[in-house]
Amino acid sequence: MDNLEFLSRQKCLLQQMLPNSVCVVSAASLVTRSRDTEFPFRQDSYFQYLCGFPEPDAWLVLSNHQEYSNNMSVLFCLDKDPTMEIWHGRRCGPKQAKHTYPINMAFAVDELDERLLDLVDGHQNLYFAQGHNPEADELIFAILQALRDAPKQSKQAPSSLIDSRIILDEMRLIKSPYEVEMMRTAATIATQAHVRAMQFAAADKNEYHLEAEIHHEFAMQGAKYPAYSTIVGAGDNACILHYTENNQQLKNGDLVLIDAGCEWQGYAADITRTFPVSGQFSTSQKQLYELVLKAQLAAFEQIKPNNTLKQASDVVIAVITQGLIELNILKGELAENIQHQTYREFYMHGLSHWLGLDVHDVGNYKVDQLDRPLKPGMVLTVEPGIYIAPDAEVDKQWRGLGIRIEDNLLITTNGYENLTSAAPKTINDIEALMQKKSD
Numbered sequence: 001m002d003n004l005e006f007l008s009r010q011k012c013l014l015q016q017m018l019p020n021s022v023c024v025v026s027a028a029s030l031v032t033r034s035r036d037t038e039f040p041f042r043q044d045s046y047f048q049y050l051c052g053f054p055e056p057d058a059w060l061v062l063s064n065h066q067e068y069s070n071n072m073s074v075l076f077c078l079d080k081d082p083t084m085e086i087w088h089g090r091r092c093g094p095k096q097a098k099h100t101y102p103i104n105m106a107f108a109v110d111e112l113d114e115r116l117l118d119l120v121d122g123h124q125n126l127y128f129a130q131g132h133n134p135e136a137d138e139l140i141f142a143i144l145q146a147l148r149d150a151p152k153q154s155k156q157a158p159s160s161l162i163d164s165r166i167i168l169d170e171m172r173l174i175k176s177p178y179e180v181e182m183m184r185t186a187a188t189i190a191t192q193a194h195v196r197a198m199q200f201a202a203a204d205k206n207e208y209h210l211e212a213e214i215h216h217e218f219a220m221q222g223a224k225y226p227a228y229s230t231i232v233g234a235g236d237n238a239c240i241l242h243y244t245e246n247n248q249q250l251k252n253g254d255l256v257l258i259d260a261g262c263e264w265q266g267y268a269a270d271i272t273r274t275f276p277v278s279g280q281f282s283t284s285q286k287q288l289y290e291l292v293l294k295a296q297l298a299a300f301e302q303i304k305p306n307n308t309l310k311q312a313s314d315v316v317i318a319v320i321t322q323g324l325i326e327l328n329i330l331k332g333e334l335a336e337n338i339q340h341q342t343y344r345e346f347y348m349h350g351l352s353h354w355l356g357l358d359v360h361d362v363g364n365y366k367v368d369q370l371d372r373p374l375k376p377g378m379v380l381t382v383e384p385g386i387y388i389a390p391d392a393e394v395d396k397q398w399r400g401l402g403i404r405i406e407d408n409l410l411i412t413t414n415g416y417e418n419l420t421s422a423a424p425k426t427i428n429d430i431e432a433l434m435q436k437k438s439d
Contacts, residue, residue, distance in 0.1 A: 238402025279434030
């Protein structure tokens with residue numbers, strides 16, 4: 001990523017901070033998987049957003065103090081260490097970091113305690129994500145106490161502590177053109193993985209085979225990791241919203257629900273498709289699937305600037321509830337069912353969430369207790385679903401069916417751009433793709 005993008009973000013943050021303020025941001029640390037092995041490292045999203053430095057245990061300090069004519073940025077990172085680098089990989093080190101990343105100064109993290117005391121001294125306001133990182137909390141409060149305890153009041157501790165996420169979450173909610181391109185790439189890779197899984201599916205395969213096909217496609221295109229735990233739920237496993245065991249046999253006559261997205265340069269895709277293992281929908285599957293698709297397309301009509309997600313959600317609830325009544329899965333009048341939320345037995349989750357550096361990205365859904373109007377640059381999911389448990393008190397033709405369809409939409413000035421439209425989702429397109437596999 002171009003350093004100009006990071007510098008622009010730093011400048012935007014510093015301009016929104018109160019005068020004479022300092023902001024401290026901590027990187028992620030390695031997380032133990034078992035004994036002396038760690039999970040693959042993933043940088044903290046706030047830290048990634050502001051400077052892009054890819055190593056653990058680093059710290060970023062930003063200041064708009066009046067003594068700095070063009071603001072000030074300082075990075076603390078692990079020092080070069082030939083022995084550690086033989087065992088665990090190369091480190092950038094402070095000297096190289098200063099020339100490679102968008103910062104004014106860089107020091108070894110061993111100097112953090114001493115230098116941070118001086119960097120925070122004299123500022124009126126301190127911004128940091130309190131509670132986000134316990135180690136950062138401990139360090140910040142120790143620094144504040146040291147400043148307050150300085151002999152003869154020779155140092156000045158900030159008098160105001162402010163959560164930096166108040167500003168950063170709003171910044172991250174509106175994607176820059178560069179971020180949009182990253183998300184388009186993530187979406188393209190993820191759609192191709194879903195196509196590959198559809199073409200690979202067969203009754204002699206296991207759920208984990210489809211998971212492997214998806215992850216292989218991610219990796220082969222440079223997206224080394226999924227953005228979240230991949231869901232491959234065949235049969236009634238699709239009725240478990242966050243099913244991740246992915247270890248059951250695929251069976252002819254069953255649907256399989258795949259919720260999978262890759263991470264590209266830190267940015268997530270999040271796609272769900274549901275399709276028949278055999279390549280052909282049954283009559284009951286078609287009816288329920290068409291209802292979910294109808295609900296999603298109705299939601300799309302509401303996705304545009306100045307509308308709200310609640311408007312889209314209300315339309316989806318009405319469409320699904322009416323459809324369930326027509327299929328004799330629900331009884332009674334539409335208004336009564338909506339009032340009593342009877343649909344929640346079969347559609348129990350929300351319609352959408354923000355998408356970005358995190359798959360459930362930051363940003364409030366309400367402003368001043370009112371539903372937030374959509375604005376160009378926001379990226380969100382639209383994911384209606386219907387899940388009928390195996391023991392539901394409905395006609396047996398519906399039992400054990402779980403269907404979700406999820407796309408990633410970018411809000412534009414005139415409406416939206418569907419970033420994931422290349423993943424087939426009409427019955428005709430899905431059946432044609434799966435038939436092509438066997439031709």
